[in-house]
Amino acid sequence: MKAAIIGTWHVHTEEYTRAILENPKAEAAVVWDSDEARGKAFAEKMGLPFTNDLDGIMQDGSIDSVVLCSATCDHPALLQKAAAAKKNIFTEKVLTIGVEDAVAAAEAVKASGRVFTISYPHRTFPTLRAAKAMLDSGKLGRITYARVRNVHNGSSADWLPPHFYDKAQCGGGAMMDLGAHPMYTLYWLLGAPKAITSTFTQVTNRGVEDNAVSVIEFENGAIGVSETGFVSECNPYTLEISGTDGALMVHGETAQWGGKATGGKWVDLELPEKAPLPIDQWVDAVTDGTPAPSTIDEAVMLTRLMDGAYKAFETGAKFTF
Incomplete structure (x- = not known):
């Protein structure tokens, strides 16, 4: 496959570009960015050519794929262009930030018949894969509750780029960015959401939330808690799952479970090897x-969850899906 890098706005652009460069099945062809200076600097760093001709990329039949790393606000137009050009x-x-744009993008992607993937890397983690397998095994009984906490110190230690605090570009703050991981993990584990409430605060006062919690009611009666933020130090990833017959805990890279099947004792969860990253x-x-x-x-479901989370915060009321 031959891929173009579309946008260099996101902090993970280099990671994805290197993944393409290092994969013997793939080739990185060219870099495009709406910000020419930023795009050229990135292309030079990666040893790739830069072009400001986006339509040329879309019309180039030798480029069959795109890696989209632009500002989130630019996703709708770029997704439509790529799908219309039948790019993977x-x-x-x-x-996308809005649900209407997400639904439109989904229609275009499905019509294209090409391969689509969104970056949900936590689903490749051994601990989470083991947790999902345990949940699916039924040993925890009926699942009643799950909590995911995913945080870092990007704001308190001041290492996130300034544009990550631009609501127009991002659609929000910590919940929209880092909080995506708890959100997609919760619906992966618990299914369709029914309603959501949110509490967001600003610790570093940069115009968007940097400390956030959303509580989700799911159609099956389970409750999910999505916790995220840019203002926590030395706070490892945490996942809790509770069921009528047992419970499971992930703390960093370790996982344990206990319940009726273990005689009430907590035991280590056997972990699979890490799966390849989504890209x-x-x-x-x-x-x-x-x-x-x-x-x-x-991908559309994540946008629906985010849309509901922010509407719940903005109105101070429960949002029903």
Whole structure:
């Protein structure tokens, strides 16, 4: 496959570009960015050519794929262009800021018939894959509750780029960015959401939330808690799952569970090997026809959750899906 890097706005652009460069099944062809200076600097760093001709990329039949790393506000137009040009698409999350744009993007992607993947890397983690397998095994009984906490010190230690605090570009703050991981993990584990409430605060006062919690009611009666923020130090990833027959805890890179089947004792969860990252699975899907690691409908669901979370915060009321 031959991919163009579309936008260099996101902090993970270099990671994705290197993944393409290092994959023997893939080739990085060119870099485009609406900000020419930023795009040229990135292209030079990666040893790739830069072009300001986006339409030329879309019309180039030798380029069959795009890696979308632009500002989130630019995703709708770029997704539509790429789908219309029948390019395979790998995109950074979230898909779009608004639900209407997400639904329109999904229709275009499905009509294109090409391979789509959104970056949901936490679903490749051994701890989370083991947790999902345990949940699916039924050993925890009926699942009643799950909590995911995913935080870092990007604001308090001042290392996030300034544009990550631009609500117009991002659609929000910590919940829209880092909070995407708890959100897609919760619906992966618990299914369709029914309603959501949110509490967001600003600790560093940069115009968007840097400390955030959303509580989700799911159709099956379970409750999910999505916690995120840019103002926490030395606070490892945490996942809790509770069911009628047992419970499971992930703390950093360790996982344990206990319940009726273990006689009430907590035991280590056997972990699988880490799965390839979503961008590598996407390359395999394009070149080998293997299943893509995520679907466009899952991408739309994340936008629906984010839309509900922010509307709940802005109105101070529960948002019903």
